[in-house]
Amino acid sequence: MATHKHDQHPVKVFTQAELKELKQDPQLCNHERRTFLKWGALLTSQAIVGGGVLNLLTGEEAMADDTFVNVVSWVKSVCGYCSVGCGLEIGINAAGAAVAVRGNAAHPTNAGRVCVKGLYEHKILADQDLRVGSRGKYPMSRDASGNWQNITWDEATTLLAQKIIEATNTAGPDSVGIYNTGQWTIEEYYSMGKLGKGAIKTSTMDSNTRLCMAAAVYGYMSTFGSDGPPGCYDDIENTDCFFLIGTNPAEMHPQVWRRIIQARRSARAPRMIVVDPRRTATARSADLHLQLKPGTNVALMNGILQQLIANNWIDSAYINAHTRNFNALAAKVAAYTPTYVAGITGLAAADIQTAAQWIGQSPEVWSMFIQGVYQSMGGTDTVRLICAMHLITGKIGRPGSSPFSITGQATAMSNRETGGSSALSGYRNYYNPAHIAEVEQLWNVAPGTIPAHATTVITSDIDLQPTIPSMVDMMRNGTLKVYWVACTNPSVTLPDLDKYHDYLSFSNPARPFVVVQDIFDPMESMHFADLFLPAAQWGEKTGTYTCSERRVNLGRQAVQPVGFELRPNYGAYSDLEIIKMVSDKLAAFDFRFRDQAGGSLVKSADPETVFNEWKLVSTGKICDMSGMTYANIAANSGIAWPSTPANVLGGKRLYANGLFNTNWNRAQYGKTPTAAWIDPDGLSRAYLWAVDYVAPPEVPDASYPFWLNTGRVIEHFHSRTKTKRVAQLHEMVPENYVEISTADAANLGVITGDLVKVTSRRGEIVVKAKVTDTVKAGAVFIPMHFGDLDPIDVAENNGRKVSVNRLTMNYVDKDCAQPIYKHCAVKLAKA
Amino acid sequence: MMLSRTFASIFKVFLAGLLLTSASVWAAKGGGATTTTSGVLPGEDTSYAIEKEYSCLTGGCHETNTQLLTDHANSLMTHAMVKCNACHGTHTASQLGLPKPNLTGYYPGIGAIGYVVGKDRCLTCHSAQLLSAAGHRSNPTTCTGCHVPHMFLK
Numbered sequence: 001m002a003t004h005k006h007d008q009h010p011v012k013v014f015t016q017a018e019l020k021e022l023k024q025d026p027q028l029c030n031h032e033r034r035t036f037l038k039w040g041a042l043l044t045s046q047a048i049v050g051g052g053v054l055n056l057l058t059g060e061e062a063m064a065d066d067t068f069v070n071v072v073s074w075v076k077s078v079c080g081y082c083s084v085g086c087g088l089e090i091g092i093n094a095a096g097a098a099v100a101v102r103g104n105a106a107h108p109t110n111a112g113r114v115c116v117k118g119l120y121e122h123k124i125l126a127d128q129d130l131r132v133g134s135r136g137k138y139p140m141s142r143d144a145s146g147n148w149q150n151i152t153w154d155e156a157t158t159l160l161a162q163k164i165i166e167a168t169n170t171a172g173p174d175s176v177g178i179y180n181t182g183q184w185t186i187e188e189y190y191s192m193g194k195l196g197k198g199a200i201k202t203s204t205m206d207s208n209t210r211l212c213m214a215a216a217v218y219g220y221m222s223t224f225g226s227d228g229p230p231g232c233y234d235d236i237e238n239t240d241c242f243f244l245i246g247t248n249p250a251e252m253h254p255q256v257w258r259r260i261i262q263a264r265r266s267a268r269a270p271r272m273i274v275v276d277p278r279r280t281a282t283a284r285s286a287d288l289h290l291q292l293k294p295g296t297n298v299a300l301m302n303g304i305l306q307q308l309i310a311n312n313w314i315d316s317a318y319i320n321a322h323t324r325n326f327n328a329l330a331a332k333v334a335a336y337t338p339t340y341v342a343g344i345t346g347l348a349a350a351d352i353q354t355a356a357q358w359i360g361q362s363p364e365v366w367s368m369f370i371q372g373v374y375q376s377m378g379g380t381d382t383v384r385l386i387c388a389m390h391l392i393t394g395k396i397g398r399p400g401s402s403p404f405s406i407t408g409q410a411t412a413m414s415n416r417e418t419g420g421s422s423a424l425s426g427y428r429n430y431y432n433p434a435h436i437a438e439v440e441q442l443w444n445v446a447p448g449t450i451p452a453h454a455t456t457v458i459t460s461d462i463d464l465q466p467t468i469p470s471m472v473d474m475m476r477n478g479t480l481k482v483y484w485v486a487c488t489n490p491s492v493t494l495p496d497l498d499k500y501h502d503y504l505s506f507s508n509p510a511r512p513f514v515v516v517q518d519i520f521d522p523m524e525s526m527h528f529a530d531l532f533l534p535a536a537q538w539g540e541k542t543g544t545y546t547c548s549e550r551r552v553n554l555g556r557q558a559v560q561p562v563g564f565e566l567r568p569n570y571g572a573y574s575d576l577e578i579i580k581m582v583s584d585k586l587a588a589f590d591f592r593f594r595d596q597a598g599g600s601l602v603k604s605a606d607p608e609t610v611f612n613e614w615k616l617v618s619t620g621k622i623c624d625m626s627g628m629t630y631a632n633i634a635a636n637s638g639i640a641w642p643s644t645p646a647n648v649l650g651g652k653r654l655y656a657n658g659l660f661n662t663n664w665n666r667a668q669y670g671k672t673p674t675a676a677w678i679d680p681d682g683l684s685r686a687y688l689w690a691v692d693y694v695a696p697p698e699v700p701d702a703s704y705p706f707w708l709n710t711g712r713v714i715e716h717f718h719s720r721t722k723t724k725r726v727a728q729l730h731e732m733v734p735e736n737y738v739e740i741s742t743a744d745a746a747n748l749g750v751i752t753g754d755l756v757k758v759t760s761r762r763g764e765i766v767v768k769a770k771v772t773d774t775v776k777a778g779a780v781f782i783p784m785h786f787g788d789l790d791p792i793d794v795a796e797n798n799g800r801k802v803s804v805n806r807l808t809m810n811y812v813d814k815d816c817a818q819p820i821y822k823h824c825a826v827k828l829a830k831a
Numbered sequence: 832m833m834l835s836r837t838f839a840s841i842f843k844v845f846l847a848g849l850l851l852t853s854a855s856v857w858a859a860k861g862g863g864a865t866t867t868t869s870g871v872l873p874g875e876d877t878s879y880a881i882e883k884e885y886s887c888l889t890g891g892c893h894e895t896n897t898q899l900l901t902d903h904a905n906s907l908m909t910h911a912m913v914k915c916n917a918c919h920g921t922h923t924a925s926q927l928g929l930p931k932p933n934l935t936g937y938y939p940g941i942g943a944i945g946y947v948v949g950k951d952r953c954l955t956c957h958s959a960q961l962l963s964a965a966g967h968r969s970n971p972t973t974c975t976g977c978h979v980p981h982m983f984l985k
């Protein structure tokens with residue numbers, strides 16, 4: 001077997017003489033025709049770089065690098081980045097390559113618009129379009145020296161199956177950890193859930209959605225009885241007040257932001273309250289910006305609830321008919337007066353009163369929230385209190401009023417529905433034996449096959465929270481034997497990275513066998529992998545995607561998976577195909593991994609066939625998709641669940657009738673029928689939580705005087721595996737940086753562009769300063785996207801450590817185990 | 832040689848910092864806010880997007896083009912966080928064969944190449960307007976003949 005050498009991307013590099021000439025002539029900075037001609041003389045050989053746009057020598061116009069002239073057909077699909085779920089069309093040329101993207105004008109979510117990530121999405125498919133690196137095309141394992149060597153798919157899936165069997169034999173099924181994603185299709189999640197729980201029988205399954213929206217799931221489950229955002233995007237045009245807490249849609253969910261802008265310009269002119277410690281784009285356009293101290297969301301929500309109740313801006317009839325525990329809630333929040341809450345949050349008491357008044361007196365209120373809530377102290381509790389705010393005002397289940405959690409990734413919702421990682425398929429409850437029995441019957445596996453307890457979450461630090469076990473802790477103590485990482489990049493995204501990297505170091509004899517299944521080679525998580533499986537991606541496979549408003553869209557294959565010509569031994573396969581290959585191998589090798597008919601658990605690698613199987617599992621459940629077909633999903637530009645054959649398009653809003661899923665037989669969560677939120681009288685009432693504010697585990701002090709906040713920028717997506725390869729995105733934000741306030745920068749003697757050492761109790765990075773008053777004095781912000789293990793990044797950063805998760809704290813929410821990325825304490829020094 | 836390189840990089844950072852500060856101050860003083868002949872309305876603030884466009888709007892590149900800056904600061908598209916790279920792509924490092932731009936995107940002597948944005952770029956998002964009978968009865972060859980580049984009113 002030949003040692004695999006990474007393909008090099010052919011980029012023309014200027015000669016030193018050419019660069020010298022450019023640098024010596026200041027006129028080249030000007031945009032004049034003579035400059036163009038001068039450039040043209042130098043750039044003739046660049047003519048094909050960036051899509052064949054520069055023909056300056058001939059005097060032709062230099063066009064922006066995407067035109068539709070070569071498009072011979074458009075394939076309707078959906079965006080593979082964020083959870084807004086924009087309808088797209090992928091432009092294909094005569095050679096069958098993707099050469100353009102445009103918005104689908106008929107799609108109700110985005111009406112033809114796309115954001116900057118979506119419009120360059122075709123540039124992540126083919127090697128020649130990538131700024132750096134290349135697509136993974138060869139399964140690879142490590143040779144005796146630790147170098148990668150190409151192996152065939154047969155060898156790769158055999159190796160993985162053998163490792164799973166070996167781990168099961170020596171340490172039990174829970175020693176096999178599967179950590180996946182929010183970016184697969186429904187069909188892939190469903191199949192992986194079936195493989196993990198029905199064949200491997202492990203409860204050590206989680207996904208990066210734990211880092212992303214676990215607080216929303218647990219908040220919903222313990223208030224409404226089940227997960228599922230109650231509202232929809234059409235609420236944006238039907239509301240009178242936006243309450244945007246811990247969310248910056250202008251940067252993170254641009255097509256939602258576009259709709260908010262348009263709604264604000266309508267005659268209805270809804271107000272906008274933004275709760276955010278930073279002056280984001282969203283916050284700067286708010287009517288009221290509550291720039292609170294990090295980690296104080298629970299106190300603020302209690303303060304708003306106190307004002308709503310004290311001023312009787314509540315709906316007593318709704319409370320009495322549809323909720324429980326109001327008296328306890330009222331008693332709890334009574335102490336959270338505006339003055340008291342102002343003391344905790346740093347806000348003006350009057351602003352808290354104003355926010356409550358607008359929420360209380362606006363006929364319709366729409367709340368949207370994401371990581372500023374989920375990744376802050378009290379994430380689950382904050383979601384519960386936002387839901388309580390809507391419940392006690394009766395502003396839920398009707399146009400314009402809803403709590404609306406939005407997620408980061410295109411299909412995080414699908415993972416939740418299908419049970420692709422931590423959940424049980426079809427919004428069922430792991431702790432309800434009847435629910436488990438249903439799934440076992442549907443999957444034709446023996447009773448007792450599916451682990452009768454919920455998952456082991458991905459991360460925790462046993463020193464900080466001794467009662468919360470996790471896969472990361474299993475890595476530390478050597479009980480995790482196989483660690484299968486698919487379509488996610490934990491070597492960038494997990495908190496307290498230095499420790500995580502140590503646990504996976506090849507010098508650690510207790511480290512698990514690490515499998516990485518991804519679309520690019522190299523990428524950061526491969527650094528610790530023993531086996532690499534190259535996967536096909538968006539545009540190369542067909543499948544369904546659930547966006548944040550529960551709308552299921554059809555993503556269509558537009559091009560062949562990369563390396564298709566190398567099949568069957570090599571080349572990228574879809575994750576569904578890979579899951580089936582592994583399932584088939586396990587079934588072939590060992591009867592314990594078969595269903596009761598003696599077959600592989602994963603029956604098909606055809607997406608539509610798998611979707612039809614999943615529909616049966618969802619039938620009659622909260623996320624019912626039995627009314628959907630690929631054909632009607634396409635015809636309707638997506639269909640929201642619940643969708644039944646009798647009411648295909650009936651899933652616009654949940655809880656319009658005030659009935660929730662809190663009866664034991666429906667509830668998605670609850671270890672016993674006596675769980676607080678389970679309605680003892682079977683009346684399907686929502687539960688109102690009464691909770692206190694708890695201070696964050698780490699706050700600035702004399703040694704570490706700054707709050708560190710982390711987050712995203714519009715150009716990059718998650719750990720940049722895709723977006724750093726798109727020049728048009730990368731070059732706007734080419735490296736990591738720290739936002740420092742003007743006052744703090746002056747004190748530190750730092751200007752924009754200076755290197756700054758940022759240190760926490762866990763690690764240290766060196767990044768460039770960006771001086772801005774987006775952050776308050778005493779607070780800094782660093783994007784979460786940047787890793788520093790990929791050789792490409794190592795070279796570009798001159799070996800500097802730049803990943804913010806070397807600083808963040810591995811402290812997780814007490815209810816949902818979502819890490820608190822949004823605040824910890826750091827110190828700064830000019831590097 | 833070493834010394835001159837060091838000097839050049841110090842100068843580069845100094846100039847970039849200076850220009851970024853100027854752009855930020857300009858944005859803070861209302862360059863990124865509202866005017867009467869504007870695509871944005873009172874309360875709609877574009878300063879954040881402009882601050883985030885430091886790669887383009889500092890470093891001796893586009894910050895001297897006051898018409899562009901004024902139009903762009905008053906564009907609804909800027910308010911919607913449609914920044915330079917959405918329409919123009921970027922045109923520094925990869926086209927020049929450089930490893931990457933610095934944080935401010937500034938390279939002494941290596942400025943923008945300059946792209947003309949073709950109609951297809953507009954149609955990436957706005958095909959509905961063109962196709963709608965109410966929007967356009969004709970199918971012109973360019974959009975910018977009627978729509979002012981960098982300031983889109985609605």
Ligand code: SF4
Nearest residue numbers: 079081082086115118
């Ligand atoms: S808003 Fe989200 S779904 Fe829409 S194009 Fe942008 S990244 Fe894709």
